[in-house]
Amino acid sequence: MGLIVLGIESSCDETAAALVRDGNRVLASVVASQDEVHHRFGGVVPELASRRHLESIIPVMRQALAQADVELAGIDGVAATRGPGLIGSLLVGFSFAKALAFALQVPWIGVNHLEGHIHALFLEASPPPCPFVVLLASGGHTGLYFVSDPMRMERLGQTRDDAAGEAFDKVAKMLALGYPGGAVIDRLARQGDPDRIRFPRPYIDKESFDFSFSGIKTAVGRYVREHPDKQPQHVADIVAGFQEAVVEVLVYKLIRAARQKGCRRVALAGGVAANSRLRERLLRDAGTESMEVHLPSLPLCGDNAAMVAALGYRLLAAGQRGSLDDDVFSRPG
Numbered sequence: 554m555g556l557i558v559l560g561i562e563s564s565c566d567e568t569a570a571a572l573v574r575d576g577n578r579v580l581a582s583v584v585a586s587q588d589e590v591h592h593r594f595g596g597v598v599p600e601l602a603s604r605r606h607l608e609s610i611i612p613v614m615r616q617a618l619a620q621a622d623v624e625l626a627g628i629d630g631v632a633a634t635r636g637p638g639l640i641g642s643l644l645v646g647f648s649f650a651k652a653l654a655f656a657l658q659v660p661w662i663g664v665n666h667l668e669g670h671i672h673a674l675f676l677e678a679s680p681p682p683c684p685f686v687v688l689l690a691s692g693g694h695t696g697l698y699f700v701s702d703p704m705r706m707e708r709l710g711q712t713r714d715d716a717a718g719e720a721f722d723k724v725a726k727m728l729a730l731g732y733p734g735g736a737v738i739d740r741l742a743r744q745g746d747p748d749r750i751r752f753p754r755p756y757i758d759k760e761s762f763d764f765s766f767s768g769i770k771t772a773v774g775r776y777v778r779e780h781p782d783k784q785p786q787h788v789a790d791i792v793a794g795f796q797e798a799v800v801e802v803l804v805y806k807l808i809r810a811a812r813q814k815g816c817r818r819v820a821l822a823g824g825v826a827a828n829s830r831l832r833e834r835l836l837r838d839a840g841t842e843s844m845e846v847h848l849p850s851l852p853l854c855g856d857n858a859a860m861v862a863a864l865g866y867r868l869l870a871a872g873q874r875g876s877l878d879d880d881v882f883s884r885p886g
């Protein structure tokens with residue numbers, strides 16, 4: 554039969570529940586997006602996010618149970634995101650998971666959202682064998698990690714200011730393209746010329762594995778003020794130029810980090826891993842270095858609870874248990 558773990562994710566603006574068998578077989582994964590709540594504000598409003606989580610959490614879990622054809626009594630363990638994220642949002646999923654596990658008398662565990670994103674890769678049909686170097690790029694975080702074992706991740710570098718996804722969202726907001734901006738820019742950039750407007754490449758310096766995206770965001774803002782022409786082709790060229798600059802730096806640092814680690818395997822994780830230009834350039838550039846590339850399938854890039862259940866299974870199997878005194882945390886630490 555195997556062991557079924559219920560995963561709960563509520564760190565930002567997605568309420569998600571998933572059932573995963575033995576840490577690698579997704580029986581159901583339900584993600585309720587709150588885009589329509591936050592869209593008109595051009596960003597996530599924390600208070601509204603936690604209220605919506607509260608309304609959605611039970612229906613979303615019930616939907617996952619129905620899809621997997623599993624009863625509540627069939628759950629062997631519970632895992633929920635503990636942080637980093639929005640405190641009010643995290644509290645909803647985390648407290649719910651604690652209470653449910655207590656009521657069902659099953660073990661439970663809180664998991665790190667960033668490690669969860671990386672664990673999404675282990676849910677793929679051909680998961681990356683360790684070691685590998687992964688670029689985790691989401692709306693709240695951007696970093697490079699050397700994964701020597703599924704439970705051992707060494708951070709090689711991270712953003713010093715904005716996350717990559719945040720830069721996409723802010724540029725989209727500047728151009729009134731809507732929220733969340735990443736997917737919109739990705740789509741629009743296909744109609745643009747990535748070389749017509751050249752934005753500075755935010756390398757910091759080429760040796761560093763840290764990132765900085767606030768400069769490019771400012772450069773796009775300045776360009777938009779100086780060139781107010783909002784013709785569709787012009788806007789497409791702006792976003793294509795912006796995307797190209799970000800993607801070039803992300804791919805360069807990922808490949809360089811792998812080379813420095815003597816590692817021939819690279820991977821992407823997090824919401825920005827869905828970016829089609831990023832996937833394309835990584836395949837091309839890592840290919841010329843004869844590196845193996847692992848890309849998560851699109852539903853496993855953005856926030857989901859299958860990754861939480863997969864990581865939770867591994868921690869529970871290693872004997873770790875959550876305590877009812879455990880609290881959520883907002884920062885990566």
Ligand code: KG4
Pocket residue numbers: 565690691692693694717718719721722733734735736739823824825826827828829854855856
């Ligand atoms: O991992 P995720 O769902 O949530 C966080 O943990 O932050 O990532 C969301 C971020 C948003 O900033 C969104 O704009 C970005 O991922 N994103 C993309 C794409 N799809 C989502 N960025 C670039 N291209 C995309 N196709």
Ligand code: ZN
Pocket residue numbers: 666670691692823824855856
């Ligand atoms: Zn995330």
